[in-house]
Amino acid sequence: MSAAEQHDKNQPWLWADDVWQRSVNKVRAGRSLKPAQWKNGARMAVALSFDADHETMELRNGGISISRLSQGQYGARSGMPRILKLLDKYAVPASIYMPAVSAMINADEARAVVASGHEIGIHSWIHEFNSRLDEATERDLALRAADVLERVCGIRPVGMRTASWDFSPHTLKIAREMGLLYDSSLMADDEPYELLEDGEPTGIVEIPVEWIRDDAPYVAMDRMTGARPYGDPAMVLEIFQRELELAYDEGGLFQLTMHPHHVGHRSRIFILEEIIRQAQAKGDVWFTTHAELAAYCAKEAGIGRAA
Template sequence: MAVALSFDVDNETAPFCLDETSPGRVSQAHYGSRVGLPRITSLLREHDARASFFVPAVAMRLAPDAVERVREEGHEVGLHGWIHERCGDLSEAEEYALAERSADVLRRHTGLMPRGMRTPWWDFTEHTLPVARHLGLLYDSSMMADDEPYELLDRGERTGMVEVPVAWIRDDAPYFPDDPAARQILAPRQVLQIWKDEFDGAVAEGGLFQLTLHPHVIGHRSRMLVLRELLTHISSRPGVWFATHEEVARHIGSRIGIASDSARESSA
């Protein structure tokens, strides 16, 4: 079975996209690149686990060294919008323009073409799939129709794009909200049990365990303890493949007959 860990490196874009610019609020988000991200990459190194990091373009420009360290560790960097905007608030032209600008920033900072995306807020509009196809992406990771990856259709037409599905139950943000008025309803170790059960269920079915985390959320000490115990639990099971989302998408694509990059480019 496969384990696809992912980290949405929102950092300061988390408050910026909501027009919250007070120093206190921004410092809370800056914790992600300053403290959370180094802790995460160190823990992944201990378990020889590669992951996918989805980074808004503004966050990439604010912390280019952090993105460079992620790449040096062998992790994937994917698209995550411009400033964590809500795609549903954009016109079709605006969504296209911001996606192209974001892809350009990622290329300049990593030297690589983006292969996948995760929409900010998981806000996938009627224009998002055509935008992703326009960018030549291999996969998306924003939708929730299954536990296992599947091919996206565009009005019944096969697209050759794989969906690596997400779920709120496998995301740290709902359990540990940024807003102090939004009460944390579960202790970290209770969340650990949910994620262990999700992983064990994936093992029983021989499928995918996908997890979405945020450095400024999971990066705190008590929560990192939970992530450490989860990775220890995962690593104790034989036959587990730690894979980037791109690797999962390529594996699924080969199984369901999706054309290779070269074939897709020649037919475009």
């Protein structure tokens, strides 16, 4: 934005049309990449994901609360092992998004994820907000995060999920420079779609998320701020089940985001198990990682490096 536009950033009703149009058109949903048929003729695709934020939820704010750091440590120490055991029980793959700092603190966890056949994806450096960074800093942190995950896990990530789904005007450009296959941070559809940048197709697959299909808004509780209410786990399960049922009726994608320090607790892990059991009971369902899903959609659409 120009100096004049910056001056008026808190008065968007004064913007010239081309100002808000640039914001709207910077990153948009392009054509749907929902395939005519899911892999192996499945009626529905199921993509489970876990954001292994752990200690970075406190560190990203410069916090020094040992109590909150311990809450993050629970995710790696107890939550993730419980999740991995359950995924193994049902032979279901998943995608785990891990900040680089989390991977360095909990390297054994990161390696266990990959050894169990799951995907590791980029999830920031220290769970920073991209929209608060300049382009050079955001690029540096994204590249460093990918390098750390590759060094720790032995595999270069092909996809990213921005921390707190905070997607800056520079994020897509950086993802393209990194040669990523997909992103999973935006919310323009229920089904995968191609991202547009300034109106042009990018070949980047978006696997959309939604706060409705995320455990954190329902169960995350900050006693000091009261920022979020606590939700009954049975209520959370019912919401997820309703999302799953209509996804199946529509022959679409059911994507879910969870956190080891939330759903990994003893009183909540049943949410994950019941979702898996309900989906598997339908029979014609394809459980997939986000990377495999993105590659399949891109290939079917004849775009990107998967074409």
